[in-house]
Amino acid sequence: MMERDGMKRKSQRHHEEQPEARQDQAQATPQEISSEPTGEPAAADVAGLEARLRALEEENALLKQQLAEKQDSLLRAMADFDNFRRRTRQEMEEIRRIALEEFLRSLLRVMDNFERAMQAAEESQSFEKLMEGVQLTYRQLQSLLREAGVQPIEAVGKPFDPNFHEAVQRVESPDHPDETVLEEVERGYMIQSRVLRPSRVKVVKN
Known part of the structure; x- marks a missing residue:
């Protein structure tokens, strides 16, 4: 009998609690409902991504x-x-x-003098006239080369230097030390500080 009364009281309390739970759910605010995740990005986030x-x-x-x-520049x-180059x-x-x-015009003047010298020697039949004309032409040619920056290389009596001399023969000479240029076979020339043509020489080798 006592057990039935206890069960009856529990059933009554359960029925009394259910209306309260339903009332609490009905009183939930819209903010609480909207705060639940829906699985979709918020409109503000989408707008931010689009702006970015x-x-x-x-x-x-x-x-x-x-x-x-x-690229155009x-x-x-x-x-x-390319145009500048x-x-x-x-x-x-x-x-x-x-x-x-200009050099060829100067050379032509030398040629003119040489022709005049030969003509004068032919007309006078004089060897002296020919030599005089040849020497004049030679001096004029030397002057022309100097003006162009060409200078002869000093070789005879100098120590042999492969930078300026080309040995064509080795000869004995007790009167000269070894590696001395004894004779110049063909004169060499410099232009400014560069070798235009080396001197071809005979070199002492005792």
Whole structure:
């Protein structure tokens, strides 16, 4: 009998608690309901991503434009350099041509004097006249070479130097030390500080 009374009281308490739970659920605020995860991104997040994407696209377009401008500038610079190199080459060729023409004009004057000397010697039948004309022409040619920066290499009596001399023969000479240039077979010349042609010489070897 007592057990049935206890079970009856528990059943009554259970029925009394259920309306309270339903009342609590009914009193839940909209904020609490909306705070539950729905599985979809918020509208603000989507808008932020779209704005970021537009910014990246604009930045990419700007970088492409800058790259195209740099490439165009590089191509123009390369074209300018090619034009400069071509003009420089043409100017150098023109300078060499003018210098060569000037040298040849001077050489023609030497040729003219040589022809006059031979003509005078032929008319007078004089060897002295011929020698006089040849010597005059030779001095004029030497002057022309000096003006062009050409100077003869001193060889005879100097120590043999392969930078300036070319040995064509080794000879004995008790009166001279070894490796001395004894005789010049063909004169060498310098132009400025460079060897135009080495002297061909005979060198002492005792």
